[in-house]
Structure formats: structure tokens, C-alpha cells
Amino acid sequence: MKTTTRKWIQAVISPIVTVMLAFMVGAVLIVVSGKSPVEAYGALLKGGLAGTRSIFNTLFSATPIILTGLATAISFKANIFNMGVEGQLYMGAFAAAYVGFSFEGLYPILHVTLCVLAAMAAGGIYALIPGILKGYLNVNEMVSTIMLNYVAILFTTHLSSFTFKAKGAGFAATELISHSAFLPRFSKISQLNAAFLLALLFVVLTFILMRRVKLGYEIEAIGQNLEFAEAAGMNVAKKTVIIMVISGMIGGLAGAGEVLGVHHRFISQFSPGYGWDGMTIALLGKNSPFGVLISGLFFGLLKNGGSTMELMVEVPRSLINILQGLIIFFLAVELGFSRLGLWKKIRLGKTGKVEGV
Amino acid sequence: MDIQTILHGTLRMATPIALAALGGLFSHRVGVLNIALEGMMLIAAFTGVIASYLTGNIAVAILAAIVGTSFFALLFCFFGISLKGNFIITGLAVNIFALGLTSFILQMAFGRRGVFADPDIVGLGAVDMPWLGKIPFVGTILNQQTPMVYASLVLLVLVWLVLYKTRFGLYIRVIGENEEAARAVGIKVNAYKYAAVFISAVLSALAGINLSLENLSMFVENMTNGRGFIALAAIFCGKGTPIGSYIFSFLFGFADAIQMRLQSFNIPGAFVQMIPFIFIIVILSVVGAVKRKNSTSRGLYNE
Numbered sequence: 001m002k003t004t005t006r007k008w009i010q011a012v013i014s015p016i017v018t019v020m021l022a023f024m025v026g027a028v029l030i031v032v033s034g035k036s037p038v039e040a041y042g043a044l045l046k047g048g049l050a051g052t053r054s055i056f057n058t059l060f061s062a063t064p065i066i067l068t069g070l071a072t073a074i075s076f077k078a079n080i081f082n083m084g085v086e087g088q089l090y091m092g093a094f095a096a097a098y099v100g101f102s103f104e105g106l107y108p109i110l111h112v113t114l115c116v117l118a119a120m121a122a123g124g125i126y127a128l129i130p131g132i133l134k135g136y137l138n139v140n141e142m143v144s145t146i147m148l149n150y151v152a153i154l155f156t157t158h159l160s161s162f163t164f165k166a167k168g169a170g171f172a173a174t175e176l177i178s179h180s181a182f183l184p185r186f187s188k189i190s191q192l193n194a195a196f197l198l199a200l201l202f203v204v205l206t207f208i209l210m211r212r213v214k215l216g217y218e219i220e221a222i223g224q225n226l227e228f229a230e231a232a233g234m235n236v237a238k239k240t241v242i243i244m245v246i247s248g249m250i251g252g253l254a255g256a257g258e259v260l261g262v263h264h265r266f267i268s269q270f271s272p273g274y275g276w277d278g279m280t281i282a283l284l285g286k287n288s289p290f291g292v293l294i295s296g297l298f299f300g301l302l303k304n305g306g307s308t309m310e311l312m313v314e315v316p317r318s319l320i321n322i323l324q325g326l327i328i329f330f331l332a333v334e335l336g337f338s339r340l341g342l343w344k345k346i347r348l349g350k351t352g353k354v355e356g357v
Numbered sequence: 358m359d360i361q362t363i364l365h366g367t368l369r370m371a372t373p374i375a376l377a378a379l380g381g382l383f384s385h386r387v388g389v390l391n392i393a394l395e396g397m398m399l400i401a402a403f404t405g406v407i408a409s410y411l412t413g414n415i416a417v418a419i420l421a422a423i424v425g426t427s428f429f430a431l432l433f434c435f436f437g438i439s440l441k442g443n444f445i446i447t448g449l450a451v452n453i454f455a456l457g458l459t460s461f462i463l464q465m466a467f468g469r470r471g472v473f474a475d476p477d478i479v480g481l482g483a484v485d486m487p488w489l490g491k492i493p494f495v496g497t498i499l500n501q502q503t504p505m506v507y508a509s510l511v512l513l514v515l516v517w518l519v520l521y522k523t524r525f526g527l528y529i530r531v532i533g534e535n536e537e538a539a540r541a542v543g544i545k546v547n548a549y550k551y552a553a554v555f556i557s558a559v560l561s562a563l564a565g566i567n568l569s570l571e572n573l574s575m576f577v578e579n580m581t582n583g584r585g586f587i588a589l590a591a592i593f594c595g596k597g598t599p600i601g602s603y604i605f606s607f608l609f610g611f612a613d614a615i616q617m618r619l620q621s622f623n624i625p626g627a628f629v630q631m632i633p634f635i636f637i638i639v640i641l642s643v644v645g646a647v648k649r650k651n652s653t654s655r656g657l658y659n660e
Contacts, residue, residue, distance in 0.1 A: 029461070033465040033466070081445055129638075133638070133641070133642055133645065136649075137642050137645030137646050137649060138645050138648070138649065139638075139641045139642055139645045140589075140590075140593055140641070142392060142445070142586070142589075143586050143587075143589055143590045143593065143637070143641065144638050144641060146583055146586045147583070147586070147587075147590075147634040147635075147637050147638050148634070148638070150582075150583060150631070150634045151631050151634050151635060154627040154628075154630050154631050154634075155627060155631070157627055158625055158626075158627030158628065162625065276453065279449060280453070283446060315465075316460065316461050316464040316465060318456075318457050318458075318460035318461040318464065319457070319461055320457070321453060321454075321456055321457025321458075321460065321461075322454060322457035322458055322461055323457075324453050324454075324457065325450050325451070325452075325453040325454025325455070325456075325457055325458075326450070326454065328446060328447075328449055328450035328453060328454075329432065329436050329442075329447065329450040329454070331446065331450075332436055332437070332442030332443050332446035332447045332450060333436050333440045333441075333442045
């Protein structure tokens with residue numbers, strides 16, 4: 001009981017300390033560029049939290065990155081570095097748009113469901129490629145998924161600028177999807193829509209997958225000790241493929257949310273790097289579903305408040321990227337420390353043995 | 358004639374990848390997975406352009422690029438090696454930090470967004486060596502290239518010599534093969550790891566200079582466009598050997614050059630642009646399949 005409490009405190013305190021450290025370094029950068037960090041961070045918080053509209057917009061900004069964070073967390077937890085969520089998101093987004101504009105007059109619930117399923121299938125199938133390559137040929141998944149990101153972006157750009165380009169559109173985008181495929185908005189003041197509820201639903205589903213289903217424990221086992229999982233008789237190759245596909249499906253869903261809830265069509269290169277944000281969020285959330293939810297909301301706040309900061313105090317939004325990089329640095333070390341603790345225990349056991357001999 | 362033009366282009370496209378790969382293979386051999394190559398190249402491209410713009414001196418630009426990447430190498434080493442952080446996560450941090458910092462400085466200090474082009478930026482042009490051009494076939498490929506192309510060829514030899522003919526190279530390889538044993542015989546493992554990462558930083562700096570000052574004379578946000586990861590792929594495929602890594606960099610450059618040539622034909626651009634990326638995945642798979650066939654151990658193992 002005591003250890004679980006301590007674990008909880010650690011799980012909560014370490015991300016907070018990490019974030020504060022990053023903000024302090026960020027403050028130095030702001031001072032160096034001749035602005036006031038208090039004003040800048042004040043504008044950031046105000047833009048993200050002051051008033052219903054700001055809060056709605058924060059939730060809206062958090063929606064896609066909670067989903068990409070979940071997608072990333074599932075693979076990172078198994079020590080599989082799926083850096084291709086960005087590409088899977090594009091494939092999913094396009095599939096959702098395709099189903100969205102191809103059918104008309106369906107019941108909204110049915111149409112939305114079809115779009116979401118198509119997106120998840122597209123994302124999953126796209127992640128199947130690096131999954132199989134990793135599982136059976138031991139191709140480094142970081143390199144293959146990043147290469148596939150470029151392929152997905154080029155492919156969907158081609159589809160939306162030639163094959164399925166909307167008539168008369170001045171930019172590369174498909175036709176609008178049917179109204180029956182729209183995810184409804186909650187209010188007129190913000191673009192926040194039902195995709196946020198989908199994100200929440202998947203937080204819960206991922207939690208169930210990780211904590212209540214056998215596969216969840218297998219993911220953890222593979223992540224903690226691959227050789228052991230293999231020796232214990234687990235079909236690691238097959239599990240690797242399954243984990244990648246699940247990760248890709250959630251990535252695809254993130255894309256569907258943007259198409260069905262925000263743009264209502266596929267727009268070429270619409271994602272400002274949601275897949276990459278997902279990695280930071282997964283790491284900050286310690287690969288746990290609720291951790292991802294909280295850090296996703298936090299980054300939603302930063303993104304939403306970032307524009308306000310840029311407008312009001314003229315501190316560029318790219319500061320958020322810098323903070324992101326710093327947070328990951330500190331997180332990497334924190335992970336290292338906990339591993340160090342583990343190592344010490346193992347070493348202690350070993351040296352004890354040696355001394356005994 | 359035409360094949361020579363393509364190979365000339367290949368050498369040009371392969372150079373940034375080859376430089377990053379030649380440097381990165383030191384980290385690979387010493388057992389540090391360095392995905393920060395991407396961010397280091399980007400920082401070098403940026404600091405190089407800024408220094409060239411401010412001073413108009415190309416030597417200063419190269420030096421600035423090296424200082425820039427060294428700073429990031431120090432961060433990477435401190436967090437990854439000294440504090441024992443996860444290399445992948447630390448590398449990811451370098452990449453994201455580099456992306457943010459370049460945009461931030463560009464906007465704060467120079468008031469530009471996304472692109473920095475200015476007539477004051479001094480670039481490095483192609484070098485004409487008539488004697489080289491006279492050699493049949495190879496001459497037209499090698500002549501009229503930019504300085505970093507020649508540097509990459511010289512470095513190929515140098516890296517090979519350092520890795521296989523010096524005590525330093527021997528220790529690097531020994532640590533990579535058995536870290537505990539190396540430590541036991543008194544090799545300062547961490548110092549060699551730091552050194553290996555710094556070598557990759559310096560060569561990544563040259564790769565960045567090649568991107569921003571030789572081919573374009575400008576900085577574009579995220580202009581490395583995955584080349585750091587492509588270099589990593591070249592190292593994996595080449596099994597961490599200098600010649601192997603160079604050959605695969607050359608092959609990836611070839612795919613890129615072919616892509617550039619095909620753009621003029623009536624094939625949809627997107628599919629042509631995909632060629633290098635798909636090519637890399639195919640090559641990685643083939644190499645993986647061959648390795649698997651020759652491997653006697655069961656199941657997966659980490660690279």
C-alpha cells in the first residue's frame with residue numbers, strides 16, 4: 001500500500017517538476033529575447049483558460065493530440081517506437097473523408113461510424129507494414145515509420161490535388177463530406193466537437209486494454225524485457241504486429257476526428273505535426289492512458305494559449321516546441337534515474353555474489 | 358552521357374546523407390543509438406546560414422555550424438550518457454528542440470518565418486577542376502561538384518583509417534561489442550562515447566552546411582526533411598562499416614536523383630517523390646531478410 005502511494009506521488013510530481021523546469025529554461029530564452037516571461041506566460045494561460053470560449057478551444061486543441069498520444073503510448077509501452085502516427089493519421093483522415101463524401105442520406109450515426117471504422121482500418125493497415133517488417137525482419141521501426149510518413153503525406157496530397165480534388169477549390173482538398181458524416185459541434189463559440197468525446201472514450205478503452213486485458217500485460221512484458229517475453233513463450237513477432245496495428249488504428253481515428261469534426265473535408269497536409277506531439281504527450285503521460293489525457297489537455301492549453309501569446313506579447317509560438325524539446329530531455333533523464341535504481345538493485349545482487357565467492 | 362548526369366546528381370544528393378552516416382557510424386559502433394543526427398543537421402544548416410549572413414565568411418559559417426552541433430551533442434551526451442537517459446528519447450528531444458529553437462530565433466532575431474533567404478548569405482559554389490574533368494567517364498561525374506562532396510570522399514577514407522587503423526577506432530569497436538569487458542580492462546567507456554557523438558556532430562555540421570549553403574544558400578524550416586533518419590538507415594544497412602554506409606548513402610542518393618530526373622516526365626510528381634522513401638524501406642527489408650536467414654539466434658533482438 002505504501003509503495004503504491006509513493007509510486008503515485010512520483011507519477012504525479014515528476015511530470016510537474018519536469019514541466020516547471022522546462023518553463024524556467026523557456027523563461028530565460030524569453031528574457032534573452034527582451035520580453036517579459038511573466039507577461040508571456042500570463043498571456044499563454046489567459047489564452048488557454050480565461051472564459052468558456054478559451055477553455056472550449058483548449059479542449060478542441062487537445063482532441064487530436066490526446067488520440068495521437070494514446071496511439072504512441074501503446075507502442076512506446078511495448079518499447080516499439082512507432083514514429084509513424086503522423087502518416088497513419090493522414091491515411092485515416094483520407095479514408096474518413098472518402099467514406100464521408102461517397103455516401104449520402106445515411107443515418108448520421110451509421111455514417112459517422114462507417115467513416116470512423118474506415119479511418120481506423122486505414123491507419124491500422126498502414127501500420128501493418130512497419131509492424132510486419134519489425135516483427136519478422138527486425139527492420140528498425142523508427143526509420144521505416146518515418147519514411148512511411150513521407151509516403152503517406154505525398155500519397156494523400158496527390159489524391160486530394162488530382163484524383164479527388166474538389167471542383168473549383170483553390171487549394172488541394174477533397175469535396176465536402178455529407179452532412180450526415182459531420183461530428184456535431186457543442187456550441188457556436190468554438191470548433192469543439194464530438195471528436196473530443198471519442199478521444200475520452202478511447203482513453204477509457206485504452207485503459208481497459210492496458211489494465212484489464214491479457215494483451216495489455218503482454219505489451220508491458222515485451223516493453224520491459226523482450227528476451228524474457230520471448231523465452232516465456234510469447235510470440236513476440238505476432239504481438240509486435242498487433243501492437244503496431246492498434247497504435248495505427250488510433251492514429252487513423254485522430255485523423256478522422258479532424259476531418260469529420262473540423263475541416264469536413266480532407267485538406268492536403270492539414271496536420272501541423274499532431275503525430276509528433278503525440279510522442280511528447282505519451283512520454284509526459286508516462287504511457288498511461290489517463291496520463292496521456294492530462295498531458296494532452298496540458299498541451300492543448302499550450303497550443304491554444306500559444307497563439308494568444310504570439311499576438312499579445314510577440315513571443316513566437318515556436319516557444320511551445322522548445323518547451324516540448326526541453327520537457328522530453330528532462331523526461332529522458334527521469335526515466336534514466338528510475339532505471340538506474342533498478343540497475344543498482346541488480347548490480348548489488350551480482351556484487352554480493354562475487355564477494356561471496 | 359545521361360547516366361553520367363544522373364550519377365553526378367546522385368553524388369550531390371548522397372553527400373549530406375553520407376556525411377551524416379559517416380559521422381553517425383561512430384555512435385552506432387560505440388553502442389549509442391543516435392537519432393539526433395536529424396536535429397544536428399538542422400541546427401548546422403541554420404547556424405551556418407546565420408553566420409554566413411552576418412559575417413559573409415564561409416569559414417566562420419562552417420565553424421559556427423560545428424559549434425552549434427557540438428552544443429547539441431553536449432546536451433545529447435549529458436542527458437543520454439552521463440545521466441543515462443534513453444537514447445531514443447534524448448535524440449527525439451534534440452530533434453524537437455532544434456526545430457523549435459531554429460524557428461524561435463529566426464522569428465525573434467531576424468523577424469522571418471519559415472524561410473531565411475538573403476543576398477548577403479554567402480554560399481559555396483561548385484568547383485571546376487579541368488584536370489579532373491578530363492578523366493574519361495568518372496571525370497564528368499566528379500567534376501563541378503561542391504566542396505562538401507569532395508570532403509565526403511576524403512572523409513570516407515579518413516573514417517575508415519580512424520576506425521580500423523587507430524587505437525581510438527579499436528576502442529570504439531571494442532566498447533560497442535562488449536561494454537562490460539571494455540570497462541573491465543580500464544577503457545574510459547563514457548569518454549569514448551562522448552567522442553563518438555562529437556564526431557557525428559562535426560560531420561553532421563558539414564552535412565548541414567551542404568544542405569543550406571551549397572545547394573540553396575538559404576535556410577528553410579525543417580529543411581533536413583528526414584535525411585538524418587535516412588543516414589541512420591544507411592548505417593543500419595551498411596552494418597556500421599564506413600564503406601557499406603557510404604554505398605547505401607549513395608544508393609539512397611541515387612533514388613533521389615532518379616526522382617529528380619523523372620519529375621520532367623509525365624508521371625505524377627507525388628509517386629516519383631515517394632521513390633527514395635519506398636526504396637529505403639525495401640532495402641532495409643532485404644537487408645533484414647538476409648540477416649535473418651544468416652542468423653542462428655531465435656526470435657527478435659534489439660539493434
